[in-house]
Amino acid sequence: MKLSLAIVALALTVPTVAFAQDSTAVVSNGQYPNTFSSGSANVSPFTNKSKRFNDWAISFGAGVPLMQSSDLTSIKNGNGKNLFGYSAYVSIDKAITHAFGINLQYDRGETRQGWFNTKDSAPSDASATQHVGARTQYDAISLLGDINFSNLFRRVDNHSPYRWALHGYAGVGTIAYRAFQKDEKGQRLAAEIKPFQLGSMFAQAGAGVKFKVNRRIDIEGRLMYVMTGDDEFDGGGRKYDPINQREEQVSDNFFNATLGVSLKLGKHESHLMWHDPLQEIYYKLDVLANKNQDIEVCKKGDLDNDGVCDDWDRQLDTPAGARVDGAGVALDTDLDGVIDLYDKCVTVPGPVENQGCPTTAPTPIGPVTDSTRTLEGIEFDLNSDRILPSNTPILNNAVNYINSSSGSYTVVGATDTRASDAYNQKLSERRANNVKDYLIKNGVQSGKLNAVGRGEKDLKYPECNPATKCPEWKNRANRRVYFEAK
8 A cells, every 4th residue: 555545535635624613603694593493593504604613634643553363463472572563544534513523544554473573583493383473564544433422422511621532433444465474584475465455355443532732633542453354464374374273263453552643624713523512502591691681561551450461452341350262352151142250051052131041941850860861961981080071061961951940959979889889989979079060160059969979889780790790881881970859
């Protein structure tokens, strides 16, 4: 791999340096926010001029590679002393969001592995004992994803300067290398791979810790693990050579520890990867806190004191105590022309002369039972005393019926036979009282009503007892409230 490849890659940044972004400017105009935006105050059309942060950088660094998983290693494990090579990298870094970026990186270096440094003399029995030395010169180009974990997981902040960040890297690329092996007979080329071939693909992943020196410069310590996918990278020779059969792995891998510098490009104050979204929230809160907004409501007052300002009140002379809708108009639930405040039969229409109640009604004959069509009973869900919406028409008819009669009535609550006698007794009382309260609330005089609970002692279908299994429709019919004329 030639160094000119890195120079060409660096040249790609030239037309993009001007497209950078700033962290504090607030953009607002007559067109934004709109229905297609997030509603934020910092919303503008997406153009190069509207970018608010620097998002490009050039990074370079140097370090030490150590063969770790191979037939010939750099780390001492019974095969001699530790051997240190050298490495260098340069990359073009593009931040996509405050927590994710993409880096195009060029690496060049040399690993050293085996029983001795190839610059030293080999033992006289190196080939016989396989105590050989090796070195590998490599060039690589890779595309790396960059995750800023510190920005990704930030949740709280104490307004302190944000100077440290943990990054994770992973990516793939192409690697070219020349591996040399040395024994007592001398040094020879053991393997060579050209770039951009199928066998030259490799992967690397790792992590780094960045420190923000200033708005232009970051320094970073990084540890990467490089997986070559090649059993000949370490200089052990061809696939079936004796040295390459010492270990079972088919990929010679190595660690690469580096120390580097990032130069952030652009004209703005902040780089996107160092942008703290919480700080932007603090800024917006400060702007709102310092902005004097005097909001005057009800400029014309509320003359009738109905809670609706005269600016939009459609009925300025609402009687005191009347309930009104959002436009300030007194409510007339049954639409009979008598507002609820004066209507004696709120849910049943009637003429004004009779205070909103009907003038005629059928006269009840004899006792009133569940089967009386004029004054029907209602049913309840299991273990519930809630009046179902489907039963309100029946109860509204009962309001009309009771108000038009001269007698009084007992509201009787009942249950099915499930649960204990004591529980069912209390449940039936709650059912009866709920119906009584509903009738009184809708216009029935409280003196006309009495509520009693009979629990499971008043079954519509007596054959439904704990010893027999009844169909559900019979159990539901037993869970009821009905009316008895006194």
